[in-house]
Amino acid sequence: MSEEYKKILEAQLWNIANTLRGKMNADEFRDYILGFIFYKYLSEKMDIFANEILKQDNIKFRDITAKTVDGNEFIEAIKEEALEKLGYFLKPEELFSEVAKRGMGDNEDDVEKFDESKTNFILEDLQKILINIQLSTMGTDSEEDFDNLFEDMELNSSKLGKTPEARNAIIAKVLTHLDKIDFKLEHTELDVLGDAYEYLIGQFASGAGKKAGEFYTPQEVSKILAKIVTTGKSKLKSVYDPTCGSGSLLLRVAKEVEDVSDFYGQEMNRTTYNLARMNMILHGVHYRKFDIKQDDTLEHPQHIDKQFEAIVANPPFSAQWSANPLFTSDDRFSQYGKLAPSSKADFAFVQHMIYHLADNGTMAIVLPHGALFRGGAEQHIRRYLIENKNFLDAVIGLPANIFYGTSIPTCILVFKKCREHPDDILFIDASAHFDKVKTQNVLREQHINLIIDTYRNRTETLKYSKKATLVEIATNDYNLNIPRYVDTFEAEENIDIEVIANEIKALDESITATDKTIADFCAELNISTPF
Incomplete structure (x- = not known):
């Protein structure tokens, strides 16, 4: 039932999102529609929580009014508990369904016959409510997690309409449509909304071109990374993503184990940082269990004193960074003797992640193929990681054109500080294993399973995988280009x-x-x- 309903929910939400499609580009209406879905989620969560408390009093939360003495007492008592358990508070009149009903005005219940001229003006109230959600957390443990969470939802933006009336009409229509959808939050064992939210993020990424890389890792790649770092484990103390985007990679790791105690992430883009926090909360991750920071990870790391059991990342490929000489005394980089070049930060991210990796942990990072064989400082760092530290566990080549916005081939590097197989490094060439769907290459379940089974069993398969000794890699001058180790040469037929x-x-x-x-x-x- 959950899988079937998830698909129905995905279709419903995408149809509502398209209400805004003609008014702005994908990046912009993404922020509105995901924000409204999140507001509805918070409201329904609040309503369920409050009604459970009020059950013994035989009262419904939305029926309470602050105009009565008893009403004020109920509201204050519920607010205190909500801030402790949920991390935020909404008054009965601030609930999504109440605002949607006010906005619907004189329209009939049939949303298909929605007449925008019959709506009531709700923009000012709605903007205040979104601000009030944040204000309700002031001075509490959840304040940082809700700080400016709705700042990208500017309801008075001309992008929504030229006049306040036009903007109000389109917002009222979206809220009315959303109000008719049952998120089934009472069924706590289901995460259909979380999956549907991820689906929407993926849909927006597919239409965002190069910008998609800022916030989204394709689910197929996320699965591979998540399965690698959870190999042999049923629970994790911590998982960390230094370039966490929308948080989808962190959440994917959680799906591979019974429990993750704490989630950590850092994201430079402010809008994407907001999306990541929403995504965590919407997937039921308690505000005390995640710590997402906003800043440049390499220049201003925010979790510098912590080590993590699992680390995953899909950093921006060959991004620029300062490579400031001051970093040669930074504990993350000092032992290597060289910094990654300023024009390509790939190995700076590797060094940063290894610094944060616990002794019993595993890290998996997506990089462009050039990181495997480029010379200079990058070759020096590769050599140090293999010859001096012996941290590199596996190199996995992925097909080209599987990421949104770029067609370049990529690879996954897997690192461990305590390797079970210290005498060799596993090379997997999965570059030819994919299905083509329109203009995009796609990894299917069988392709993912082949990669994971080969990694976990360290299987050697002709023209697919090979265990290379450290001596062999040294002989190749620490060039990790996969064809040097996995022979995929196909001899031509004799004529x-x-x-x-x-x-x-x-x-x-x-x-x-x-x-x-x-x-x-x-x-x-x-x-x-x-x-």
């Missing part, structure tokens, strides 16, 4: 020249016979031959 010559001779004889037949026909018709 028998004698057979080909006979075929050509027979063809010539056939042509001569055909020419004679044509000549005979032309003679009978008393016309010239065509040759």
Whole structure:
């Protein structure tokens, strides 16, 4: 039932999102629609929580009014508990469904016959409510997690309409449509809304071009990273993503184990940082269990004193960074003797992540193929990681054109500080294992399973995987280009020249016979031959 309903929910939410499609680009209406879904989620969560408290008093939360003495007492008592358990508070009149009903105005219950001219003006109230959600957390443990969470939802933006009335009409329509959808939050064992939210984020990423890389890792790649770092584990103390985007990679790791005690992440883009916090809360991760920070990870790391059991990342490929000489005394980089070049921060992210990796942990990072063989400082760092530290566990080559916004081939590097197989490094060439869907290459379940099974069993398969000794890698001067280790060469079929010559001779004889037949026909018709 959950899978079937999830697909229905995904279709409903995407249809509502398209209400805004003609008014702004994908990036912009993404922030509105995901924000409204999140507001509805918070409201329904608040309503369920409050009604459970009020059950013994035989009162419904939305029926309470602050105009009565008893009403105020109920509201204050519920607020205190909500801030402790949920991390935020909404008054009965601030609930999503109440605002949607006010906005619907004189429209009938049938949303398909929605008349925008019959709506009530709710923009000011709605903007205040979104601000009040944040204000309710002031001075509490959840304050940082809700700080400016709705700042990208500017309801008075001209992008929504030229006049306040036009903006109000489109918002009222979206809220009314959303109000008709049941998120089924009472069924706590289901996460259909969380999955549907991830689906929407993926849909927006597919239409966002190069910008998609700022906030989204394709689910197929997320699965591979998550399965690698959870190998042999049923619970994790901590998982960390230094370039967490929308938080989807962190949440994917949680799906591979029974429990993750704490989630940590850092994201530079403010809008994406807001999306990541919403995504965590909407997936039921308690505000005390996640710590997402907003800043440049390399320049201003926010979790510098912590180590993590699992680390995953899909950092921006070959991004620029300062490579400031001051970093040579930074504990993350100092032992290597060289910094990653300022034009390519790939190995700066690797060094940062290794610094935060616990002794019993595993990290998996997506990088462009160039990181495997480029010379200079990057070669020096590769050599140090293999020769001096022996941290590199596996190199996995992925197909080209599987990421939104770029067609370049990529790879996954897996690192462990305490390796079970310290004498070799596993190379997997999965670059030819994919299905083509329109213009995008896609990894199917069988492709993912083949990669994971090969990694976990360290299987050597002809033309697919190979365990290379440290001596062999040193002989190759620490060039990790996969074809050096996994031979995928396909010999061309032998050609028998004698057979080909006979075929050509027979063809010539056939042509001569055909020419004679044509000549005979032309003679009978008393016309010239065509040759």
